[in-house]
Amino acid sequence: MTEKEFDELLRSKVSGCTREAGEDLWSRLDAGLARRKRARVIRRSFAAVAAAAACLAVGLVLSDRSDDPAVQENTFAKAEVTETEVMPIREQIRSVEDRLAKASTPARASMPAKIATAPKEELSETGNTQELHEDRTIGTDTEEIISETAPQTVKKEDVAEPVQNIDWAALAREDEKEASRRSPLLALASNLTSNAAGDGFMAELGPSHASSQSGLHPEAGLPVPVDQPEYYMPLSFGAQIKIPLGKRLYAGIGASYSYIVSKYAALSNGVLYPETYSQLHYVGIPVNLQYNFIENRSFDAYASVGAMADKCLNARYVYGNNVQNSSVEGLQYSASAGVGVEYWMTRNVGIYLDPSIVWYFNNTTHPQPLSIRTAEPLQARFEAGLRFRFK
Amino acid sequence: MSEIKDSQISEKDLIQGCIRGDRTAQRRLYDRYAPTMLALCSRYTGSRDTAQDVLIEGFLTIFDKIGTYRAQGSFEGWMRRIFINESLMYIRKNDVLRYADEIENVPETGLGFESHGVVEKMNADQLMELIMEMPVGFRSIFNLYVIEGYSHQEIAEALGITEGSSRSQLSRGRVWLQERIKKL
Numbered sequence: 001m002t003e004k005e006f007d008e009l010l011r012s013k014v015s016g017c018t019r020e021a022g023e024d025l026w027s028r029l030d031a032g033l034a035r036r037k038r039a040r041v042i043r044r045s046f047a048a049v050a051a052a053a054a055c056l057a058v059g060l061v062l063s064d065r066s067d068d069p070a071v072q073e074n075t076f077a078k079a080e081v082t083e084t085e086v087m088p089i090r091e092q093i094r095s096v097e098d099r100l101a102k103a104s105t106p107a108r109a110s111m112p113a114k115i116a117t118a119p120k121e122e123l124s125e126t127g128n129t130q131e132l133h134e135d136r137t138i139g140t141d142t143e144e145i146i147s148e149t150a151p152q153t154v155k156k157e158d159v160a161e162p163v164q165n166i167d168w169a170a171l172a173r174e175d176e177k178e179a180s181r182r183s184p185l186l187a188l189a190s191n192l193t194s195n196a197a198g199d200g201f202m203a204e205l206g207p208s209h210a211s212s213q214s215g216l217h218p219e220a221g222l223p224v225p226v227d228q229p230e231y232y233m234p235l236s237f238g239a240q241i242k243i244p245l246g247k248r249l250y251a252g253i254g255a256s257y258s259y260i261v262s263k264y265a266a267l268s269n270g271v272l273y274p275e276t277y278s279q280l281h282y283v284g285i286p287v288n289l290q291y292n293f294i295e296n297r298s299f300d301a302y303a304s305v306g307a308m309a310d311k312c313l314n315a316r317y318v319y320g321n322n323v324q325n326s327s328v329e330g331l332q333y334s335a336s337a338g339v340g341v342e343y344w345m346t347r348n349v350g351i352y353l354d355p356s357i358v359w360y361f362n363n364t365t366h367p368q369p370l371s372i373r374t375a376e377p378l379q380a381r382f383e384a385g386l387r388f389r390f391k
Numbered sequence: 392m393s394e395i396k397d398s399q400i401s402e403k404d405l406i407q408g409c410i411r412g413d414r415t416a417q418r419r420l421y422d423r424y425a426p427t428m429l430a431l432c433s434r435y436t437g438s439r440d441t442a443q444d445v446l447i448e449g450f451l452t453i454f455d456k457i458g459t460y461r462a463q464g465s466f467e468g469w470m471r472r473i474f475i476n477e478s479l480m481y482i483r484k485n486d487v488l489r490y491a492d493e494i495e496n497v498p499e500t501g502l503g504f505e506s507h508g509v510v511e512k513m514n515a516d517q518l519m520e521l522i523m524e525m526p527v528g529f530r531s532i533f534n535l536y537v538i539e540g541y542s543h544q545e546i547a548e549a550l551g552i553t554e555g556s557s558r559s560q561l562s563r564g565r566v567w568l569q570e571r572i573k574k575l
Binding site: 003006007009010011013014015016017018019020021025026028029030032033036037321 | 412414415417418421425426427429430433434439442443446447450451454455510511513514515516518519522536537538540565569
């Protein structure tokens with residue numbers, strides 16, 4: 001028997017071989033498909049939020065640049081000042097320069113550095129009426145000093161000190177910075193929530209098994225869970241406005257959307273459906289108080305407490321080839337506490353990370369549909385996003 | 392499931408359904424091909440449990456990439472390549488060190504093998520079990536060359552080895568298998 005014959009014989013016997021792939025394998029594959037679909041939704045949501053945030057950031061940065069005094073001055077100079085208007089001012093500058101040249105060297109040395117060292121072109125080309133007016137005033141003062149003291153040396157402190165010691169522009173910038181800290185903030189965020197008391201912090205987006213099934217079991221006609229549900233990690237995103245209340249205190253209010261999926265075996269009209277998905281869409285209004293215990297130029301650290309009321313807009317149940325929608329009365333209340341850090345990349349755009357602990361209250365009057373929030377009320381939440389400061 | 396029999400749905404319709412993400416079409420495709428592909432994964436991985444994991448990963452890849460299938464070859468052939476790749480990826484990730492050790496312990500020169508009748512009498516499952524018991528290095532190359540019909544050049548590229556090494560390991564794999572058959 002040659003090697004070739006041996007190979008042929010084996011191939012003919014083995015190539016058509018099959019192995020039974022049971023129902024449990026399909027269930028695992030089905031769960032994997034659902035997990036990948038959720039991951040795709042999350043990726044797309046993050047991409048959409050990031051794109052919106054990037055557009056907003058670019059808009060704010062551009063708007064910030066247009067508010068910059070330097071940009072305004074240049075614009076003003078190019079747009080408003082004509083050569084005719086500048087000519088008399090140039091004449092005055094030349095006159096001052098001539099007089100200074102005639103005066104003693106020590107007197108010239110004691111002049112404000114701006115006039116003494118500024119290139120001629122810089123002085124003549126600037127179109128800022130205010131700045132030229134200041135130069136002219138200084139020049140006039142110098143002229144008076146020269147006339148009174150020449151040819152004697154002018155004392156340096158008489159002229160230069162008051163001008164050189166106070167940086168009015170820096171003070172104005174500081175005032176502006178302080179005022180901008182008091183400006184309202186807009187936060188765009190996405191968060192992932194995990195059950196802190198159940199499986200712990202989930203490393204992946206797959207389902208978790210919680211130990212209880214509290215919460216509303218669906219009304220008649222809808223599938224009723226008959227086994228341990230698997231809870232997928234909720235997906236949330238939203239926007240929030242923060243309003244300054246005091247030097248380090250902020251109040252926030254916003255809007256949030258959450259998508260919560262659970263999977264379980266369920267009975268409906270006497271038929272067992274081994275894979276039933278409940279998909280809940282919640283919209284909520286979060287409110288919170290934030291205290292900045294570290295507040296630097298570009299970095300803040302803070303503690304916050306908050307509360308949220310969520311309304312379930314739609315509860316969708318998918319089982320077999322059936323899809324049923326159900327309305328839900330009442331609200332899902334929650335309270336949260338956490339700490340956070342934010343880094344301001346520009347004066348108006350910052351990124352932040354808020355880890356927090358959330359407690360979802362049991363609404364006894366209007367029980368909410370079975371979900372990770374009703375089954376495991378204590379949740380750990382990781383919120384991240386962008387903040388925008390408005391002047 | 393609807394009343395339509397699986398055999399009545401064309402492969403093209405199944406593919407279109409899977410491209411749309413229709414779960415029923417995905418299930419039908421799984422039902423049609425999973426037994427064959429599970430056997431294939433078992434031959435490469437040597438373990439039924441591992442083969443199941445690889446099968447699931449393979450189907451996830453297929454459902455993700457099915458939109459890239461251009462109908463230029465057989466669909467089953469396209470699927471087989473994905474499952475073979477998934478199996479080899481698993482082997483590379485988990486058995487690299489053992490792979491190197493085992494090669495040294497079997498002589499390269501083959502023994503005379505005259506027991507044609509023995510192989511003829513063995514059924515497919517018995518041969519499958521023998522192949523699954525092969526050391527992983529021999530098994531991968533034996534499967535790729537003997538069962539799938541890949542050339543040594545293709546195997547060398549796929550596994551990142553030389554063609555000489557592929558030939559040598561195939562030869563040792565045959566010897567290993569023939570010795571096991573003799574003992575039956």
